[in-house]
Amino acid sequence: MARSEKGTEYIKRPAPVNDEPFTSNPNKEYIRRAFDEPVVAQWFQRLGRPLKYLGLPAWQMLDIVAWQRMLGRFTGIERAENQQHLMFLNANVEDLEHRLYALYGNFDDILIRGRDLYGKTPDWPYDLINLDYFGGFLYSDLSRPRAFKKLIENQGAYSRSFLLIVTQHLRDKDTAKEKDKFLSDLGERLKGGVLDKKLHAQIDKIIAWYRDADLPDAARQGLYMNCFLREFGESAQFKVFCRPGVVYLGTGKASMIHFVTDFWFEPNIAHRATSDQSVLEIINLGLLQAENEALRDRSFSQPRLQLAGSKRANR
Numbered sequence: 008m009a010r011s012e013k014g015t016e017y018i019k020r021p022a023p024v025n026d027e028p029f030t031s032n033p034n035k036e037y038i039r040r041a042f043d044e045p046v047v048a049q050w051f052q053r054l055g056r057p058l059k060y061l062g063l064p065a066w067q068m069l070d071i072v073a074w075q076r077m078l079g080r081f082t083g084i085e086r087a088e089n090q091q092h093l094m095f096l097n098a099n100v101e102d103l104e105h106r107l108y109a110l111y112g113n114f115d116d117i118l119i120r121g122r123d124l125y126g127k128t129p130d131w132p133y134d135l136i137n138l139d140y141f142g143g144f145l146y147s148d149l150s151r152p153r154a155f156k157k158l159i160e161n162q163g164a165y166s167r168s169f170l171l172i173v174t175q176h177l178r179d180k181d182t183a184k185e186k187d188k189f190l191s192d193l194g195e196r197l198k199g200g201v202l203d204k205k206l207h208a209q210i211d212k213i214i215a216w217y218r219d220a221d222l223p224d225a226a227r228q229g230l231y232m233n234c235f236l237r238e239f240g241e242s243a244q245f246k247v248f249c250r251p252g253v254v255y256l257g258t259g260k261a262s263m264i265h266f267v268t269d270f271w272f273e274p275n276i277a278h279r280a281t282s283d284q285s286v287l288e289i290i291n292l293g294l295l296q297a298e299n300e301a302l303r304d305r306s307f308s309q310p311r312l313q314l315a316g317s318k319r320a321n322r
């Protein structure tokens with residue numbers, strides 16, 4: 008068994024993961040350039056300093072290379088051993104190795120346990136977190152949502168605002184029916200916050216539309232993820248600003264979904280933060296689709312909630 012720097016024993020090394028090496032694709036590159044980069048640039052300007060990055064850049068580090076003028080140090084997580092070796096080599100070729108801090112293992116485990124497979128800890132806190140992973144968000148053990156919650160809480164413990172970019176496969180294994188329970192809770196919460204009882208039928212209709220099993224999962228997933236990020240952000244004292252999820256066909260024609268979300272830390276409060284964006288606005292965000300170097304509204308005819316007057320009514 009190997010030993011960590013402090014001499015304590017750590018977990019036996021597992022067999023290396025043999026993920027297929029990542030290959031990029033035109034839709035992903037378009038989204039990185041046209042959707043993500045302007046937001047990264049805004050953060051760089053607002054903070055007035057290089058952004059500290061945490062992510063899964065793959066050995067090519069295409070995101071880091073594209074945004075390097077706006078980044079300071081970066082932490083790259085990788086679970087495929089051969090890919091990590093290539094990442095070191097590539098960092099050398101790109102003259103970035105002095106800025107790279109590498110963690111080895113599954114990112115969910117690293118975030119939950121706070122250490123990688125060599126016992127190394129992330130270099131908290133970060134300004135830009137780009138989690139672009141294989142697989143969906145929900146599995147029966149719900150470990151991925153727990154990892155995200157931990158990540159957001161960690162950033163909160165350092166009072167550090169951050170930009171979170173998430174890319175995942177649309178298909179997941181939601182055997183615990185998490186999304187369905189979420190939608191039913193969301194409906195009850197919305198009805199509880201809307202005083203005008205006449206609107207309750209409208210809310211029921213919207214929730215039923217999202218719960219419909221025949222609906223392509225993208226709409227449900229878009230709403231679920233944005234509400235999830237807002238929920239855990241606010242609990243950790245962040246005002247959260249969500250953007251429409253972007254769906255696209257990734258490598259091997261896999262259906263992907265992508266989110267870019269601001270988390271602004273609210274100092275001087277001891278209670279939950281309240282975002283400027285309301286739940287109603289999140290429901291009405293809809294989805295975008297990236298295709299042929301363009302972003303267009305995804306043609307769902309999702310029902311939208313129309314409230315006269317206050318947006319505060321349905322927080």
Ligand SMILES: C[S@@+](CC[C@H](N)C(=O)[O-])C[C@H]1O[C@@H](n2cnc3c(N)ncnc32)[C@H](O)[C@@H]1O
Nearest residue numbers: 029063064065069070085086113114139140141
């Ligand atoms: C989609 S690529 C990242 C692409 C990059 N962000 C870009 O913009 O070009 C994901 C990389 O992370 C690794 N990876 C995927 N899922 C992971 C996980 N759960 N934990 C750790 N590494 C993972 C893969 O081996 C791959 O090298």
